[in-house]
Amino acid sequence: PSILDLAVIEGDGIGKEVVPQGLRALEAALEPAGVAVRTTDYDLGAGRWHRTGETLTDEDMAALAKHDAILLGAVGDPGVPSGVLERGLLLKLRFGFDHFVNLRPTRLVPGVSTPLAEPGEVDFLVVREGTEGPYVGNGGSMRTGTPLEVATEVSLNTAVGVERVVRYAFEQAEARRGKLTLVHKHNVLVHAGHLWRRIVEEVGAEHPGVEVDYAHVDAMMIYLVQDPSRFDVIVTDNLFGDIVTDLAGAIGGGIGLAASGNVNPTGAFPSMFEPVHGSAPDIAGQDKADPTATVLSVALLLDHLGHVEPAAAVRAAAENDLAARAADASLASRGTARIGDDLVAAITGR
Amino acid sequence: PSILDLAVIEGDGIGKEVVPQGLRALEAALEPAGVAVRTTDYDLGAGRWHRTGETLTDEDMAALAKHDAILLGAVGDPGVPSGVLERGLLLKLRFGFDHFVNLRPTRLVPGVSTPLAEPGEVDFLVVREGTEGPYVGNGGSMRTGTPLEVATEVSLNTAVGVERVVRYAFEQAEARRGKLTLVHKHNVLVHAGHLWRRIVEEVGAEHPGVEVDYAHVDAMMIYLVQDPSRFDVIVTDNLFGDIVTDLAGAIGGGIGLAASGNVNPTGAFPSMFEPVHGSAPDIAGQDKADPTATVLSVALLLDHLGHVEPAAAVRAAAENDLAARAADASLASRGTARIGDDLVAAITGR
Ligand SMILES: CC(C)[C@H](C(=O)O)[C@@H](O)C(=O)O
Ligand SMILES: CC(C)[C@H](C(=O)O)[C@@H](O)C(=O)O
Numbered sequence: 001p002s003i004l005d006l007a008v009i010e011g012d013g014i015g016k017e018v019v020p021q022g023l024r025a026l027e028a029a030l031e032p033a034g035v036a037v038r039t040t041d042y043d044l045g046a047g048r049w050h051r052t053g054e055t056l057t058d059e060d061m062a063a064l065a066k067h068d069a070i071l072l073g074a075v076g077d078p079g080v081p082s083g084v085l086e087r088g089l090l091l092k093l094r095f096g097f098d099h100f101v102n103l104r105p106t107r108l109v110p111g112v113s114t115p116l117a118e119p120g121e122v123d124f125l126v127v128r129e130g131t132e133g134p135y136v137g138n139g140g141s142m143r144t145g146t147p148l149e150v151a152t153e154v155s156l157n158t159a160v161g162v163e164r165v166v167r168y169a170f171e172q173a174e175a176r177r178g179k180l181t182l183v184h185k186h187n188v189l190v191h192a193g194h195l196w197r198r199i200v201e202e203v204g205a206e207h208p209g210v211e212v213d214y215a216h217v218d219a220m221m222i223y224l225v226q227d228p229s230r231f232d233v234i235v236t237d238n239l240f241g242d243i244v245t246d247l248a249g250a251i252g253g254g255i256g257l258a259a260s261g262n263v264n265p266t267g268a269f270p271s272m273f274e275p276v277h278g279s280a281p282d283i284a285g286q287d288k289a290d291p292t293a294t295v296l297s298v299a300l301l302l303d304h305l306g307h308v309e310p311a312a313a314v315r316a317a318a319e320n321d322l323a324a325r326a327a328d329a330s331l332a333s334r335g336t337a338r339i340g341d342d343l344v345a346a347i348t349g350r
Numbered sequence: 351p352s353i354l355d356l357a358v359i360e361g362d363g364i365g366k367e368v369v370p371q372g373l374r375a376l377e378a379a380l381e382p383a384g385v386a387v388r389t390t391d392y393d394l395g396a397g398r399w400h401r402t403g404e405t406l407t408d409e410d411m412a413a414l415a416k417h418d419a420i421l422l423g424a425v426g427d428p429g430v431p432s433g434v435l436e437r438g439l440l441l442k443l444r445f446g447f448d449h450f451v452n453l454r455p456t457r458l459v460p461g462v463s464t465p466l467a468e469p470g471e472v473d474f475l476v477v478r479e480g481t482e483g484p485y486v487g488n489g490g491s492m493r494t495g496t497p498l499e500v501a502t503e504v505s506l507n508t509a510v511g512v513e514r515v516v517r518y519a520f521e522q523a524e525a526r527r528g529k530l531t532l533v534h535k536h537n538v539l540v541h542a543g544h545l546w547r548r549i550v551e552e553v554g555a556e557h558p559g560v561e562v563d564y565a566h567v568d569a570m571m572i573y574l575v576q577d578p579s580r581f582d583v584i585v586t587d588n589l590f591g592d593i594v595t596d597l598a599g600a601i602g603g604g605i606g607l608a609a610s611g612n613v614n615p616t617g618a619f620p621s622m623f624e625p626v627h628g629s630a631p632d633i634a635g636q637d638k639a640d641p642t643a644t645v646l647s648v649a650l651l652l653d654h655l656g657h658v659e660p661a662a663a664v665r666a667a668a669e670n671d672l673a674a675r676a677a678d679a680s681l682a683s684r685g686t687a688r689i690g691d692d693l694v695a696a697i698t699g700r
Contacts, residue, residue, distance in 0.1 A: 082536050082537045082540070083536065083537050083543075086537040086538055087538070087540065091538070115466050115467050115575050116466070116467065117463075117467060134539060137540075139539065139541040141541045145548065147509050147510065147513075148508075148509060148510070149508065149509040149545055150506065150509075151508075151542045151544070151545040152506055152507070152542070153507075153539045154502055154503070154505075155489075155503040155504075157501045157502070157503075158498075158499065158500050159493075159496065159497050159498060159499040160497065163497075187432045187436040187437075188436055188441070188484070188592075189484060190433045190487075190489070191491045191502060192489065192502070193432070193433075194491075195491065195499055195501040217592075218592045218593050218595075219596060221599075222596055222597075222599065222600045222605055225465050225575070225601070242567075243593060246568040246569060246570075246572055247571035249571075249572065250571060250572040250575040251575070255572055
């Protein structure tokens with residue numbers, strides 16, 4: 001039987017509860033395909049940092065690099081200073097493994113409640129650049145801590161980096177409904193903005209079947225709230241993607257349902273899949289967390305590794321479960337593990 | 351009788367329709383106070399650029415600088431390349447007149463429809479920094495137009511610049527409900543983020559009566575959609591403020607109702623007031639534009655110049671008019687000028 005060799009980073013808080021359910025769904029979906037899952041746990045996150053002061057060592061990176069993919073729960077707790085795990089762990093993984101595609105789908109499943117009055121059919125995919133822009137960590141400060149401090153943050157954007165993610169987004173649009181929207185702020189950030197515009201035009205010329213439009217990131221706030229159904233594929237820079245996808249999450253029924261993939265489509269390094277929500281220390285350890293976002297992230301993982309049917313089975317199970325909650329209020333009281341049971345049952349049909 | 355010496359930039363498209371109604375409201379409100387309005391028109395915007403190639407000359411700036419305040423409608427049309435009027439006119443005014451406070455209130459008036467399911471009472475004020483951050487125009491590109499292009503955008507932040515706007519925001523919070531929320535992304539943009547955090551802590555220590563909290567800009571998307579009533583004063587950087595205020599506009603009933611002030615609280619230069627919406631070429635010249643955002647911007651102008659009672663009268667007229675629309679559908683068919691008539695009648699009580 002073939003083997004899927006998975007690195008598992010449960011992380012902190014509810015990460016430790018949702019990841020096991022994600023793994024059960026993964027195993028259940030791959031079983032009919034004759035694929036076994038071999039997991040290796042990596043102790044990374046706030047817990048390890050408190051104990052050892054380490055975030056992610058070179059040895060960790062070298063070991064992680066050998067796996068087919070990585071599943072991550074959530075990292076962080078209120079005792080870790082801002083930036084330590086973000087820059088030292090999450091972004092180090094994204095940059096180190098060249099995860100230039102940050103994939104974030106939003107599908108509003110019938111029955112899922114949204115703060116929007118009456119949304120139409122919502123099904124779009126944000127393709128967020130993952131290795132450039134204001135996230136590169138190229139900033140600094142002088143006269144730090146004084147009344148004369150100056151602090152900078154530099155957004156770095158390369159034609160190579162923009163082109164590879166734009167190309168990926170066009171391919172997704174071809175395979176979906178044939179629409180691509182570039183989100184930027186090229187009327188103010190003229191240099192980075194014009195680079196993005198040029199590349200979208202150039203790659204767009206190779207995809208005449210894809211309809212291309214553009215929205216400034218500020219106007220995008222309004223479009224997403226007022227008419228999210230108009231979007232298919234949205235391609236954008238790292239920071240704008242961070243912001244737009246949280247709004248998308250809220251519109252899609254809450255960040256608690258949002259899945260994501262940090263993907264290196266070349267396969268040169270393992271891609272990493274994670275729910276967008278955090279470690280939620282306030283509800284951790286109480287069997288209260290909803291594993292749906294993790295399970296939907298597992299579906300993205302399966303798609304990425306070419307297991308298209310298992311991916312569809314996992315996604316269908318999660319989406320049907322969400323729809324069922326609208327019809328049957330008693331389902332809302334289920335804990336993390338019980339939701340996992342129900343999803344496994346739906347996937348295996350047992 | 352005293353004189354308010356106002357520079358008027360109608361600009362393009364619906365700017366030419368909404369500004370005259372704003373001026374009528376201004377005059378009506380100041381009449382009882384014995385203040386006359388003297389206006390000087392400035393021909394700026396897409397129209398002038400098409401005719402002359404000029405955006406904003408040194409002579410324009412020198413002349414504008416002499417007025418008590420500036421009222422601007424909207425500038426732009428699809429024939430002007432991206433960035434020309436933004437950087438060359440709007441941002442040149444904000445930077446040249448050191449408009450370090452960009453004021454954007456959101457009040458959801460009873461009866462105004464919002465895409466949100468059931469919002470509570472919404473009444474918050476975004477204090478957006480106006481002269482720093484990624485808006486400074488400090489970027490560039492090399493190997494431009496080639497496959498090896500690199501483009502940068504530099505966010506510049508100074509303790510002086512952050513402190514003055516944070517101080518202003520705390521004063522607003524003192525005068526309102528005593529809550530201030532800093533919005534940034536200090537877990538990724540660590541240098542600029544830590545500067546903002548430090549200054550908010552320092553100035554906060556001088557305002558023990560103000561409750562301070564913090565939200566990452568991405569999480570802010572969710573909070574604003576799910577529970578906008580929790581906010582009072584929001585202080586944030588130039589780019590985050592641009593994004594957050596458009597979402598706020600959508601939540602407050604649409605960007606068509608959103609007012610703004612580009613304020614220099616020192617009085618060293620005239621402040622500028624403008625509706626947040628654009629020139630809307632698609633409906634221009636048809637008496638279809640809603641002048642409400644302009645009239646609400648006039649209320650901000652009056653407040654800024656210390657005309658507190660006239661400001662309240664203008665705001666009440668506009669808000670009552672919005673509430674009346676919910677009760678009487680026939681009001682929805684009024685044109686720009688008719689709405690102006692009704693607002694003037696409400697302000698003067700005639
Ligand atoms: C935790 C943080 C570094 C991260 C980001 O900003 O990308 C998160 O907000 C996300 O969207 O995955
Ligand atoms: C037109 C543009 C330069 C401007 C900005 O980005 O500030 C606008 O979006 C606004 O919010 O006033």
